[in-house]
Amino acid sequence: MYATRVLRQAAAHAERTPLIRFIGKRHIPEHVDHTPQPHPASPTGALPAGSGQNGGNSHASFSSYRDHAQQHGPLRKTIGATSGIGAQSASHLGPVEPPKGVYFDRNQLPARFRRTPLTAAEIEAVETGGAALFG
Numbered sequence: 053m054y055a056t057r058v059l060r061q062a063a064a065h066a067e068r069t070p071l072i073r074f075i076g077k078r079h080i081p082e083h084v085d086h087t088p089q090p091h092p093a094s095p096t097g098a099l100p101a102g103s104g105q106n107g108g109n110s111h112a113s114f115s116s117y118r119d120h121a122q123q124h125g126p127l128r129k130t131i132g133a134t135s136g137i138g139a140q141s142a143s144h145l146g147p148v149e150p151p152k153g154v155y156f157d158r159n160q161l162p163a164r165f166r167r168t169p170l171t172a173a174e175i176e177a178v179e180t181g182g183a184a185l186f187g
Contacts, residue, residue: 090099111117155161176184 088099090097111120150156158166170178173184
């Protein structure tokens with residue numbers, strides 16, 4: 053019990069030496085080119101169209117970006133409009149019935165494909181970690 057405490061204190065006071073060694077002094081490059089470059093493995097060897105203007109952004113402002121952005125559906129102001137998302141209630145879309153051969157729940161499958169219920173012996177084996185099988 054006390055050996056762990058002693059080892060932790062010894063480790064805290066020991067000087068740590070890294071296992072990796074670098075050759076030469078550190079130096080910061082004088083000039084780093086941040087202009088977009090095509091990937092060396094690119095099949096065309098060229099950047100996508102329009103990537104050079106606006107710093108790689110094809111929108112002049114955030115509001116113009118948001119008008120065209122999609123995250124779980126369009127972000128435009130079409131919700132609740134006369135057409136688009138939310139224009140009709142769900143009851144107008146028709147019943148939700150699976151096509152023939154498709155099932156929403158495992159219990160709707162034919163009996164041969166359903167899960168077999170666990171027996172009391174199997175439940176006991178799981179709960180005891182298998183110890184009930186040997187004794």
